[in-house]
Amino acid sequence: MTNRREAWLFLFPGLALLVLGFILPIMRMLVLSVMGPDGVTFEHFARFFQDGYYPSILWRTVRLSLVITALTAAIGFPLAYITSRVGPQARLWLIVMVILPLMTSVVVRTFGWMVLLGRSGPLATMLREMGLVGRSFSLMHTESAIILGMVQVLLPFMVLSLLGVLTRLDPRLEEAARTMGCSFLQTIRRVVLPLSMPGVVAGSLLVFTLSASSFITPSLLGGARIEVLAGSIYKSVTQTLDWNFAAAQSVILFFGLALVLIPYLRLGARHG
Template sequence: MRTGGEKAFSRIMLGPITILYVLFLLAPISFFLLMSLFKYDAFNMYAPVVTGENFARLLFDGYYQTIILRTLKIAFLTAFFSLVLGYPLAYFLARTKSAWRGVLMFLVIAPLMTGVIVRTYGWIVLLGREGAVNKVLMTLGFLSEPATILGTELAVLLALVHILMPYMVFPLFSSLASQDPDVERAASTLGAGRVRTFIEVTLPMSRSGIIMGAALVFTLTAGSVVTPALLGGKDVQMIGQQIYELVTSTLNWPLASATAFVLVFCQFSIIFLYFRGGRSRAQ
């Protein structure tokens, strides 16, 4: 049982991070939540008149409905394909005894050392009409003329999966590496094959890594701006781009704040479900 001094010391240690979160997380969220309830004014950006028209516009205007649904779809698909591609890699890294494991882990995080704009422009070079992807497909006979890949959801999805893959791999690696290898050996001793052991033992035990990685990739995708703007353009508008344009171009801060609140609400809901699931498993 902790003494009063230990409790006081714990509160002091939590003080700086608490202040940081209040100033740079709770205060901005509270600000744009308040702003989202104000009426748009073309001359003053907003008028302090409480209204619900900003949220009504997001919910019932077909244009904004399309943007929200597209954002959720791309975020879900990015998380799904990151999981499908990242799980085998994380499994290999967690199980291998090779002396090269450190090098392989470095290669996983290496893309994070390059700016997102540089990586996105790399995809522009690859996916352009004269890019490497079109040339390979034409050489193999799959295409008779260059296909238009840029400006599509596919281009955005490919780039986001590549950029955000490390955020999926490392939670999975942590979950897989912490598993007791004796559990898998026990399943094998009881007659379970490798496939059955993986499905009934390894995969359920890595559930926390799957959920955490999916939550990270989903939230980062939903709020991305640069990659969708450069690879998708006007044809693949996402929530992050819409907020940026509302703030910088149309100066409609109330609608931008309402859009940002919807985005944050979706992101926090995913994180809340993750921690709620963790508590349920612990009980």
């Protein structure tokens, strides 16, 4: 191979960034998580599992992320399918509409949700006037608020992942299915969905990891009572200044995500 040196040269910037910006910090995090005043210790991990408090935060993080992933998939799939099947002009507009929210900051969008969901916001007001809810009703600081806000933030990732697969899917396959007795919905279920699994897997991976590690939207919409792991890590770093415990929580989040990813990757490999 005469291009070997060139290949390394090409690889270098990305590799350097990965080592400096990702691998070294992760190593540092691993070291911090087992560092105590008198050498190596697992007390930080022990503390995490000492009582039900932190495990409940972990469980909530995983549970919310799963719900968010499922919802973005359920909303994103029809949207992506329609986008992939309309004419080029309409497709462009739909893609712009999907991507547009990504062009404003997460913080701004989350504040928007706070206004919408708050006690005096339009949603609560409307429900109150219809007599469906009491005076103190507010969606703010609930898990539903977190889910709502996160689904909106993460929908583009799901749609774009699905779109990549769906636009490459031969529409003749759907026509063939129709001529073989499938109704439109059966075609979606028997042909389109199975064949777009790689996109579903990729999108779900993205959404799940992003929502499990996100902290701005959950902490703003969930408030102090409904904590997620990323928020708890943030608190340990900035408020209690317990970096070792923060590192231990990060390691748990990191490996927790890795555990979820493994079966997903398997699924992706099988369909790929």
